[in-house]
Amino acid sequence: MPERATSRLTAAFRRGRPALVAYLMAGYPDRAGSLAALRATAAAGADVIELGVPYGDPLADGPVIAEAARVAREAETGFGLAHALQVAEAFGRDPGVEEPPPVVVMTYLNPLMRFGLARAAERMREAGVAGVIVPDMPPEAAAPWLAVADGVDTVFLAAPTSTPERLAVVTSASAGFVYCVSSLGVTGERAEVAAGVGELVGRIRERTGLPVAVGFGVGSAEQAAEVARIADGVIVGSALVRRQDDAARLGAFVAQLAEAVHGARSA
Amino acid sequence: MSDVLLPSAEMAYASPDASGFFGPYGGTFVPETVMPALAELSAAYDEASADPAFREELAYLLGDYVGRPSPLYRADRLAGAVGLGRVYLKREDLNHTGAHKINNTIGQCLLARRMGKRRVIAETGAGQHGVATATTAALMGLECAVFMGTEDIRRQALNVYKMRLLGAEVVGVDEGSATLADAVTAALRHWVERVDDTFYVIGSAVGPHPYPVMVRDFQSVIGTETLAQLAEKDVGHVDAVVACVGGGSNAIGMFYPFLRDVPEGERPLLVGAEAAGLGIETPRHGAALTKGSPGVMHGFYSYLLQDEAGNPLEAYSISAGLDYPGVGPEHSHLKDAGLVRYDAVSDAEALEAFALLTHTEGIIPAIESSHALALLPRLAAELGPDATVVVNVSGRGDKDMDIVREAGLGA
Numbered sequence: 001m002p003e004r005a006t007s008r009l010t011a012a013f014r015r016g017r018p019a020l021v022a023y024l025m026a027g028y029p030d031r032a033g034s035l036a037a038l039r040a041t042a043a044a045g046a047d048v049i050e051l052g053v054p055y056g057d058p059l060a061d062g063p064v065i066a067e068a069a070r071v072a073r074e075a076e077t078g079f080g081l082a083h084a085l086q087v088a089e090a091f092g093r094d095p096g097v098e099e100p101p102p103v104v105v106m107t108y109l110n111p112l113m114r115f116g117l118a119r120a121a122e123r124m125r126e127a128g129v130a131g132v133i134v135p136d137m138p139p140e141a142a143a144p145w146l147a148v149a150d151g152v153d154t155v156f157l158a159a160p161t162s163t164p165e166r167l168a169v170v171t172s173a174s175a176g177f178v179y180c181v182s183s184l185g186v187t188g189e190r191a192e193v194a195a196g197v198g199e200l201v202g203r204i205r206e207r208t209g210l211p212v213a214v215g216f217g218v219g220s221a222e223q224a225a226e227v228a229r230i231a232d233g234v235i236v237g238s239a240l241v242r243r244q245d246d247a248a249r250l251g252a253f254v255a256q257l258a259e260a261v262h263g264a265r266s267a
Numbered sequence: 268m269s270d271v272l273l274p275s276a277e278m279a280y281a282s283p284d285a286s287g288f289f290g291p292y293g294g295t296f297v298p299e300t301v302m303p304a305l306a307e308l309s310a311a312y313d314e315a316s317a318d319p320a321f322r323e324e325l326a327y328l329l330g331d332y333v334g335r336p337s338p339l340y341r342a343d344r345l346a347g348a349v350g351l352g353r354v355y356l357k358r359e360d361l362n363h364t365g366a367h368k369i370n371n372t373i374g375q376c377l378l379a380r381r382m383g384k385r386r387v388i389a390e391t392g393a394g395q396h397g398v399a400t401a402t403t404a405a406l407m408g409l410e411c412a413v414f415m416g417t418e419d420i421r422r423q424a425l426n427v428y429k430m431r432l433l434g435a436e437v438v439g440v441d442e443g444s445a446t447l448a449d450a451v452t453a454a455l456r457h458w459v460e461r462v463d464d465t466f467y468v469i470g471s472a473v474g475p476h477p478y479p480v481m482v483r484d485f486q487s488v489i490g491t492e493t494l495a496q497l498a499e500k501d502v503g504h505v506d507a508v509v510a511c512v513g514g515g516s517n518a519i520g521m522f523y524p525f526l527r528d529v530p531e532g533e534r535p536l537l538v539g540a541e542a543a544g545l546g547i548e549t550p551r552h553g554a555a556l557t558k559g560s561p562g563v564m565h566g567f568y569s570y571l572l573q574d575e576a577g578n579p580l581e582a583y584s585i586s587a588g589l590d591y592p593g594v595g596p597e598h599s600h601l602k603d604a605g606l607v608r609y610d611a612v613s614d615a616e617a618l619e620a621f622a623l624l625t626h627t628e629g630i631i632p633a634i635e636s637s638h639a640l641a642l643l644p645r646l647a648a649e650l651g652p653d654a655t656v657v658v659n660v661s662g663r664g665d666k667d668m669d670i671v672r673e674a675g676l677g678a
Contacts, residue, residue, distance in 0.1 A: 159299040
């Protein structure tokens with residue numbers, strides 16, 4: 001397949017070690033608090049920040065992220081995609097570190113449509129957003145978005161249930177990296193890393209040269225290290241959002257995770 | 268079943284397309300985890316609907332188990348009271364379990380069994396779809412879990428008890444307004460987790476493809492029978508056909524055969540009754556088609572009550588079955604295409620119609636169906652005293668006794 005020029009997002013996974021992708025909820029516990037959380041997370045060594053947009057019907061998310069979304073929308077009435085992009089932009093202007101991690105926005109499709117696809121893409125470029133993840137937009141439904149999303153990598157998801165045909169669709173549509181959903185169900189910490197995830201990562205790698213990052217259910221440094229041994233990136237969400245109301249505590253935890261992930265293959 | 272009346276090319280109402288789009292509405296907007304399951308379901312449904320054995324078993328169960336065909340009853344005292352020439356009631360309230368919902372659950376559970384799934388889940392608002400699914404699961408020996416908002420559990424205690432009696436697990440959903448939309452989300456989330464062994468029996472003509480078309484097809488028995496009964500009774504010209512619309516399954520089941528089989532020039536006025544709740548000028552209603560704008564929720568694109576940031580809004584209606592911020596995608600298409608008109612009916616108007624049918628005909632309708640009945644006086648004013656109107660009485664009102672008592676009826 002023709003190789004695209006390596007994007008900022010892809011490059012974040014290509015530093016000779018596994019990458020930590022840290023999910024944070026925009027606007028939680030409030031706008032200023034979420035900006036502080038982004039800076040703390042960057043300072044603690046996260047390689048990519050996935051910034052969630054608060055949404056009222058978060059179909060793919062578990063209780064921790066759903067609750068954070070509810071609090072964010074309550075803390076500032078109307079807080080949504082527009083405001084999340086302002087947070088990303090503010091972080092880009094003053095990230096507090098020399099080489100800030102690229103920001104990927106995670107939004108459900110309806111806020112994106114409501115905002116206007118072309119306008120959303122334009123605002124993402126202005127805000128310096130590197131990519132977007134839309135969990136309820138499968139590649140088959142993505143054409144209108146992709147037509148206007150130049151300069152913003154659209155990351156698609158592969159799941160344990162994906163057939164070989166679907167993996168081909170997902171990997172060829174994806175840009176930046178491929179998001180590998182480790183297990184069935186919604187986001188949230190699990191007791192163990194799902195058994196089949198290594199095999200799934202292998203099946204994805206057979207079809208693409210893009211980095212593969214694994215998410216859903218990773219909540220501890222041990223689990224993060226386990227996943228980092230088999231994937232290019234580890235996505236941690238609920239475990240961070242639970243600590244997001246205290247930037248210092250969050251930063252300390254991200255530092256632990258970063259150490260575990262970055263050192264996973266040399267240990 | 269319906270191959271008898273093959274429409275000619277120019278009168279054919281052909282929807283959806285191969286990807287499940289009705290005009291721009293519908294489609295498949297879900298997490299990747301369930302994409303393969305939807306593709307599998309689509310293939311299994313296409314195969315089953317082409318299989319005479321499947322259709323035969325469905326027809327048998329709809330007849331001997333559900334009690335179909337449901338009567339088309341000429342309600343003269345009601346017609347007199349509202350000032351219409353003739354009113355015909357399609358008596359879906361007389362089905363086993365008391366509503367149209369079972370037409371669809373029999374179809375979907377047969378399909379689940381055919382696909383080798385041992386477990387079904389469902390969402391429910393008023394509890395009618397939950398009861399119908401629990402009933403069908405008992406009939407077919409399937410394990411069953413029903414997701415229901417805790418507010419609806421409070422409003423519909425009797426149906427909750429029935430589902431438990433039938434052996435189903437009722438899972439209370441506390442999120443959001445704790446009503447139908449939240450129950451759909453909870454069921455979808457659960458399905459993502461148990462997609463391996465679980466079949467999701469969606470209760471209305473909503474959700475990702477192929478659900479809207481599948482539910483429509485299973486419910487089309489309503490309109491197909493109605494057309495045959497109108498011919499049999501030599502009713503002649505029908506001016507209007509009315510049904511209530513929440514997600515819109517009883518309405519599309521009634522309307523679709525009219526759209527498919529009756530040429531546009533001869534087609535009666537088709538009218539859907541949405542819930543205006545406390546009034547469409549207030550925020551407390553469920554009128555997605557009248558007051559909403561297109562958006563994606565629960566896996567499909569359709570008219571939706573939503574805020575500026577694209578969050579679904581809480582719907583409200585006295586009737587738990589119409590208390591939904593979205594609407595089936597085919598209705599959105601039919602609205603835009605001008606093929607069906609959608610009017611909004613308030614709680615108060617529905618209660619009045621509920622009382623009127625009860626008093627004039629001795630038929631106690633569901634509060635949902637009462638929204639359709641409430642359009643009769645308006646249609647009388649519009650169409651004149653000689654007009655003939657068919658109303659789909661989608662369910663019976665036994666479940667609504669507490670609600671109408673609270674509202675002061677019969678005091």
